[in-house]
Structures are given as structure tokens and as C-alpha cells.
Amino acid sequence: MSGQRRKSDLWRTYWDEMARQNTALDQVNRKLRDLKREERFLVGQLGITSGDDVLDVCCGNGLISLKVAEQCSKVVGIDLSEEMIARARVLSRRSRGSNCDFQVASATSVPLAPNSMDLAYCLTSFHYFPGYSYAKQVIHEVLRVVKPGGAFLITEVPDSDSWAHTMWQIIRNPKGEDAFDTLKTKASRSSVERLKKRVQLLFRRITGKKVASDSWTWYSRKEVRKMARTYSDSPCDVDIWPAHTRSRLASYRFDALVYKLQPTDGS
Numbered sequence: 001m002s003g004q005r006r007k008s009d010l011w012r013t014y015w016d017e018m019a020r021q022n023t024a025l026d027q028v029n030r031k032l033r034d035l036k037r038e039e040r041f042l043v044g045q046l047g048i049t050s051g052d053d054v055l056d057v058c059c060g061n062g063l064i065s066l067k068v069a070e071q072c073s074k075v076v077g078i079d080l081s082e083e084m085i086a087r088a089r090v091l092s093r094r095s096r097g098s099n100c101d102f103q104v105a106s107a108t109s110v111p112l113a114p115n116s117m118d119l120a121y122c123l124t125s126f127h128y129f130p131g132y133s134y135a136k137q138v139i140h141e142v143l144r145v146v147k148p149g150g151a152f153l154i155t156e157v158p159d160s161d162s163w164a165h166t167m168w169q170i171i172r173n174p175k176g177e178d179a180f181d182t183l184k185t186k187a188s189r190s191s192v193e194r195l196k197k198r199v200q201l202l203f204r205r206i207t208g209k210k211v212a213s214d215s216w217t218w219y220s221r222k223e224v225r226k227m228a229r230t231y232s233d234s235p236c237d238v239d240i241w242p243a244h245t246r247s248r249l250a251s252y253r254f255d256a257l258v259y260k261l262q263p264t265d266g267s
């Protein structure tokens, strides 16, 4: 089994376990206020209207998909975790007559026809993809499904060019060697340990997190642009901005909006 497959299977086990949490909000690490906020953000950024068919990539238990579905014609939610999709189907039945369809699927293999969805989004999940080639495959697969003239919005990607990534490298590396190479500093072992502790404290103060998860994949803005631009079936354009979240995560994460342009005549 390849390393990327193994990492992705580990996340599936983790999210299956999360789906067994008591409340629907806890299952996806959300607060009640997030639901309306995310719905408004998605509708505004993607320009979702009542006639649109929308794909929710990594939909979790569908809490956000169900909110978005109130604003459009249909939402298809896909997720790797069978347990999450089971919860999503229960929530969907409870909300009666919902126009949501939830399916177990990997984001690299979306069970939909080419050019069948108007818009797509992947909310707070891109960093769970195990690496660059996997993430590129996801972007290409979603663009296959989105109609020309549509768009794919990706949120809260941890930025590998950010200060947080440098700090995280220092914290993660047992000897601090990579980080010290990066920082062009020579230091004794004990001063490395002292610096690591200080960095850990600072990281916690700034981000509210003890350490950033070792299992996330970080990407640069340039890498995300490149992933979209190497899609060969249609030209693409990309807009990137600091993550929309109001939390402290915004200082080292970004959102990306990939436009699938209409192929120009004769090209």
C-alpha cells in the first residue's frame, strides 16, 4: 500500500471515530454559529443561486451541505467516511424533503458525470489529503465534474510559506536541524531545546493550538495555483486570499477559488 493511501486510510478511521461523538456539531468540530456563517460565505463567494447544483467535497455529516441546500437546487455531498455519510443521511431524512444526496467516495474519484455540477467547494478539509500529487488529483477530479464557467472553492489551506510552518518545523523536528538550517543558525543542543519550548509557547499563544497537527499537509499558494493550471481539459484561473475564518487560524491559512473557464473557440 502506498504511503499516501495509508495516510488517507488513517484519516478515514479517525473521522469514522469522530462520527460517533454525541452531537452533530462535535462530530465535525463545529460551533452552531459556524453553520450560518459558512453558508453565507459559500453563497457569497461562489455566487450560489436557486437553480445551481453544488458539490460538497469532504462533506462530513452534511451539516453545512444541508444549510447550502436551502439556497440552491441540489447538493451532492461526498466523503470517505462511511460513518459520516450515515449521519448525513439521517440528518437529511430529519430535515424532510431535503434536496441533498450523500455518497461515500474519495475526493479523487467523484461518482458524477463530467460537467454535471455548477459549483463545488471543499470546506476545512484540504489539509487531510496526504500530499501534493493526491491534492492535485482531487482538484483535477472536481474540475472534471464542474461545468465550464463554474468554480471550485477550497478553504483554510495551511500555508507552507507562513511563519507558522517554520515554527511547526522547529517543534516537530526532534533535533531542530531542518529548522536551524532554514533559519541559518548554529546552536547547541540545549539552546535548541530552549528555543523549541519558547516557540511552542508562542505558537500556542498565537494560534490557540498546542501544536499544529503533525499529520496535516501544508501547501504553498504557488503549489495550489500550479495544481489548478495543470488541469488540461479547460483553462483555469485562481484567486487566493487569507482564510475567511474569524479564528486565529486565518493568520497562516488561505482560501483558494479555482475558476473553470469556458474553452475559447478554436483552441
Ligand SMILES: C[S@@+](CC[C@H](N)C(=O)[O-])C[C@H]1O[C@@H](n2cnc3c(N)ncnc32)[C@H](O)[C@@H]1O
Binding pocket: 008, 011, 012, 015, 016, 028, 029, 030, 057, 058, 059, 060, 061, 063, 064, 078, 079, 080, 081, 084, 105, 106, 107, 108, 122, 123, 124, 125, 128, 129
Ligand atoms: C473537518 S471534517 C469537515 C467536514 C465539513 N466539510 C465541515 O466543514 O463541516 C473533514 C472531512 O474530510 C473527510 N475526508 C478526509 N479525506 C478525504 C478524502 N480523501 N476524500 C473524501 N473525504 C475525505 C473526512 O472523512 C471528514 O469527514
